[in-house]
Amino acid sequence: MIKTDICIIGAGPVGLFAVFEAGLLKMRCHLIDVLPQIGGQLSEIYPHKPIYDIPGYPNIKAQELIDKQMEQIAPFQPTFTLGERVESLQRQDDGSYHIIGSDGTVIHCQVVVIAGGLGCFEPRKPDLINLELYEKSHVHYMVKNPERFRDKRIVIAGGGDSALDWTVYLTTVAKEVTLVHRNDSFRGAPDSAEKVYRLAQEGKINLLLSHNLVSLGGNGHLEHIQLVNKQKENIVVPTEEFIPLYGLSPKLGPIAEWGLNIDKNAIEVDTFDYRTNIERIYAIGDINTYPGKLKLILCGYHEAALMCQSAFKYIYPDQKLSFKYTTVNGVNAF
Numbered sequence: 001m002i003k004t005d006i007c008i009i010g011a012g013p014v015g016l017f018a019v020f021e022a023g024l025l026k027m028r029c030h031l032i033d034v035l036p037q038i039g040g041q042l043s044e045i046y047p048h049k050p051i052y053d054i055p056g057y058p059n060i061k062a063q064e065l066i067d068k069q070m071e072q073i074a075p076f077q078p079t080f081t082l083g084e085r086v087e088s089l090q091r092q093d094d095g096s097y098h099i100i101g102s103d104g105t106v107i108h109c110q111v112v113v114i115a116g117g118l119g120c121f122e123p124r125k126p127d128l129i130n131l132e133l134y135e136k137s138h139v140h141y142m143v144k145n146p147e148r149f150r151d152k153r154i155v156i157a158g159g160g161d162s163a164l165d166w167t168v169y170l171t172t173v174a175k176e177v178t179l180v181h182r183n184d185s186f187r188g189a190p191d192s193a194e195k196v197y198r199l200a201q202e203g204k205i206n207l208l209l210s211h212n213l214v215s216l217g218g219n220g221h222l223e224h225i226q227l228v229n230k231q232k233e234n235i236v237v238p239t240e241e242f243i244p245l246y247g248l249s250p251k252l253g254p255i256a257e258w259g260l261n262i263d264k265n266a267i268e269v270d271t272f273d274y275r276t277n278i279e280r281i282y283a284i285g286d287i288n289t290y291p292g293k294l295k296l297i298l299c300g301y302h303e304a305a306l307m308c309q310s311a312f313k314y315i316y317p318d319q320k321l322s323f324k325y326t327t328v329n330g331v332n333a334f
């Protein structure tokens with residue numbers, strides 16, 4: 001079991017800044033995120049876009065902001081569980097919580113901070129016969145560990161940036177790569193599409209445009225995928241792993257079942273300290289709602305600071321909190 005003072009659900013910019021504010025008050029944090037990487041929407045949706053409304057940075061690329069935040073919180077040694085969705089939470093007799101992840105991880109904490117943004121990014125699933133038979137073993141909606149595909153035959157499906165980028169990357173890892181797309185042109189960045197066309201011309205990948213997915217098949221384990229082309233001909237492609245990359249759509253997910261007051265997919269909070277209706281559970285960043293709420297990174301940072309001042313009493317019930325500027329106290333590493 002992982003033990004920490006504060007368990008932060010969501011490793012987006014707001015969850016990361018909460019680590020900094022908590023660290024100033026000597027509170028330790030563990031973060032858990034369903035995505036395989038840190039950074040929330042910034043790293044997942046728009047890593048290369050410049051942001052213009054972060055104080056002190058006339059413009060900064062989204063991924064660069066996340067990298068800077070990681071540098072800023074390093075002294076407080078936060079720990080992470082990535083690629084795991086929080087499913088449930090159990091209140092303990094002493095008021096603390098167990099947070100339970102989809103792979104069985106248990107985090108014991110005094111305070112829960114939900115910084116879940118728009119919610120879990122759930123994969124858009126293809127309509128395909130036998131999908132559920134192989135879903136747990138051979139179907140991958142995200143590439144968490146490219147090594148999983150070393151020396152294997154793989155089929156990637158999709159026409160966006162993820163499908164293109166992973167096709168290019170996995171060509172250097174897998175034995176045989178097939179990219180299937182239902183249209184005859186790609187949605188993703190033109191330079192990535194160019195790389196894919198070049199790989200196809202060089203015979204390094206098998207590119208099947210204007211093909212639709214029909215079914216998965218095999219004997220116990222995945223052996224082939226059946227497709228149909230524009231002329232309604234059936235094609236069978238041998239494969240060991242299937243990677244459908246049709247994008248992710250955010251859903252509030254299991255958090256909606258925890259008894260929190262929810263309004264239009266967001267958690268209602270008290271703006272005094274961003275607590276929810278359940279004691280020791282706070283909600284900050286895009287996931288919360290209150291009159292006048294703006295879904296902006298800087299608003300989430302403010303909420304994180306106030307939340308930490310309030311959470312302190314649960315972690316150090318015998319201590320009086322005295323507010324200090326960083327210019328006075330500095331940043332004292334753990």
Ligand SMILES: Cc1cc2nc3c(=O)[nH]c(=O)nc-3n(C[C@H](O)[C@H](O)[C@H](O)COP(=O)(O)OP(=O)(O)OC[C@H]3O[C@@H](n4cnc5c(N)ncnc54)[C@H](O)[C@@H]3O)c2cc1C
Binds near residue numbers: 015295300
């Ligand atoms: C294209 C685009 C451009 C934008 N531009 C700007 C801008 O210029 N300026 C600005 O201020 N804002 C901008 N935003 C908004 C900004 O990205 C959000 O306000 C910000 O990401 C909110 O941060 P967060 O940490 O609250 O949530 P998120 O960044 O959404 O991170 C939440 C994390 O929680 C995880 N999570 C959710 N539920 C669970 C669960 N049950 N278990 C495990 N993990 C979970 C998610 O996987 C996610 O990684 C933009 C947004 C988009 C999409």
